[in-house]
Amino acid sequence: MHGFHYSGNQLKCEGVSVAALAKKFGTPLYVYSQRTLAGHFQKLDAALAPLDHLICFAMKANSNLAVMRSLARLGGGFDVVSEGELRRVVAAGGDPRKCVFAGVGKTGAEIEFALRKGIYCFNVESEPELARINKVAARLKKIAPVAVRVNPNVDAGTHAKITTGTYENKFGIAFEQVAGVYARASKLKNLRLRGLQMHIGSQLTAVQPFELAVKKVLPLVTKLAAKYKFEFFSIGGGLGIVYNPALASGPAAWWQTPAARGILTPALYAQRLVPLLRPLGLRILIEPGRFICGNAGLLVTRVEYVKRTGRKNFVIVDAAMNDLIRPAFYDSYHEIVPLKRRGGKTVSSDVVGPICESGDYFCKNRPLPKVGEGDHLALLSAGAYGSVMGSNYNSRPLAAEVLVNGRQSALVRARQPVEDIWANEKIPAWL
Numbered sequence: 170m171h172g173f174h175y176s177g178n179q180l181k182c183e184g185v186s187v188a189a190l191a192k193k194f195g196t197p198l199y200v201y202s203q204r205t206l207a208g209h210f211q212k213l214d215a216a217l218a219p220l221d222h223l224i225c226f227a228m229k230a231n232s233n234l235a236v237m238r239s240l241a242r243l244g245g246g247f248d249v250v251s252e253g254e255l256r257r258v259v260a261a262g263g264d265p266r267k268c269v270f271a272g273v274g275k276t277g278a279e280i281e282f283a284l285r286k287g288i289y290c291f292n293v294e295s296e297p298e299l300a301r302i303n304k305v306a307a308r309l310k311k312i313a314p315v316a317v318r319v320n321p322n323v324d325a326g327t328h329a330k331i332t333t334g335t336y337e338n339k340f341g342i343a344f345e346q347v348a349g350v351y352a353r354a355s356k357l358k359n360l361r362l363r364g365l366q367m368h369i370g371s372q373l374t375a376v377q378p379f380e381l382a383v384k385k386v387l388p389l390v391t392k393l394a395a396k397y398k399f400e401f402f403s404i405g406g407g408l409g410i411v412y413n414p415a416l417a418s419g420p421a422a423w424w425q426t427p428a429a430r431g432i433l434t435p436a437l438y439a440q441r442l443v444p445l446l447r448p449l450g451l452r453i454l455i456e457p458g459r460f461i462c463g464n465a466g467l468l469v470t471r472v473e474y475v476k477r478t479g480r481k482n483f484v485i486v487d488a489a490m491n492d493l494i495r496p497a498f499y500d501s502y503h504e505i506v507p508l509k510r511r512g513g514k515t516v517s518s519d520v521v522g523p524i525c526e527s528g529d530y531f532c533k534n535r536p537l538p539k540v541g542e543g544d545h546l547a548l549l550s551a552g553a554y555g556s557v558m559g560s561n562y563n564s565r566p567l568a569a570e571v572l573v574n575g576r577q578s579a580l581v582r583a584r585q586p587v588e589d590i591w592a593n594e595k596i597p598a599w600l
């Protein structure tokens with residue numbers, strides 16, 4: 170059960186009124202439910218219990234320190250993609266020894282930092298990267314744990330901008346080349362071949378692409394594991410969530426869990442994948458991001474103006490594409506609900522931000538309750554790839570973030586002071 174629900178006509182996050190949070194902390198405001206974060210983590214953890222496993226939260230989805238701390242406390246590791254992210258793990262009290270380091274462009278300095286921190290493994294995306302890791306490790310007199318990211322060339326059937334497992338993508342090493350790459354890597358003295366990794370894409374709402382990819386890679390990983398004494402196989406992240414309840418089967422209530430709708434759930438995921446993976450006898454890693462935090466967060470915004478034109482009803486809000494870029498970038502759907510529910514007719518509306526781009530919208534022609542200046546709306550399912558993708562476009566400060574736990578709430582990121590936006594800029598002497 171997600172931590173957001175109406176109590177009477179008030180939208181609540183767990184035991185806290187979202188309107189009260191908006192009043193106290195202002196808007197735009199991200200609100201996260203700790204119970205939901207933990208619930209999603211624990212469901213996956215329980216589903217994978219028959220396997221020796223480690224959940225490495227893909228912190229690119231949400232790297233707020235408090236969110237990370239709550240997952241680290243449950244035993245989670247992290248999937249990091251930069252030195253900055255690894256530094257955040259340390260700042261959040263996470264364990265670098267439970268971290269995997271992904272990404273196609275790791276610099277020498279990033280590799281050195283990760284080696285010094287003793288991360289669990291580098292997920293390597295090319296042969297030149299293997300050579301670079303070996304060289305840095307030799308200089309530091311260390312042995313670097315590595316896994317090759319195999320690109321299984323399986324179409325995840327997801328949005329083009331978040332599919333990663335086909336040969337059209339920059340990620341990983343082609344399936345057919347992987348055995349040769351391991352053979353050459355085994356000759357590099359400062360590497361330890363610790364496992365194999367794959368990740369086929371994000372927001373997968375069916376289990377079949379996972380099954381297909383695992384089945385395709387299993388013979389390869391079995392052979393390589395025996396030859397190089399692997400410790401683990403990582404099947405990546407990518408579990409999808411419900412954004413649009415109208416597209417899901419079952420009763421159309423946005424707070425219902427995917428399980429209630431017969432969509433991809435941890436139970437179904439485990440039911441199909443555990444029997445395939447168990448005979449391997451390896452530790453299984455997964456790297457979920459969106460599944461854990463996507464539906465654990467919403468973005469609260471205030472209505473500034475309602476502008477009716479001959480054709481349209483524009484609801485102009487104080488959040489914009491710099492706060493939540495997903496609709497502009499991926500054409501994503503976010504359910505939009507009022508903090509104060511009222512009856513009455515709906516109005517076909519475009520909810521738009523104040524940024525000077527036509528792409529700055531959250532929905533188009535959507536039947537929404539009639540709202541007016543000063544009302545508040547919540548954009549649901551904004552906990553993943555929301556705040557982390559925020560920018561200062563139009564010199565707009567980054568939004569504040571709040572974490573709720575039962576009846577408690579805490580500001581976990583203060584609104585960015587506007588002067589911070591240009592704090593590192595300098596005007597040259599000749600001006």
Ligand SMILES: Cc1ncc(COP(=O)(O)O)c(C=O)c1O
Pocket residue numbers: 227230248271333368370371372405406407408456457458459460553
């Ligand atoms: C290597 C890797 N692992 C895990 C993830 C997390 O994906 P998701 O948030 O869909 O679970 C990503 C996302 O792009 C990724 O690139």
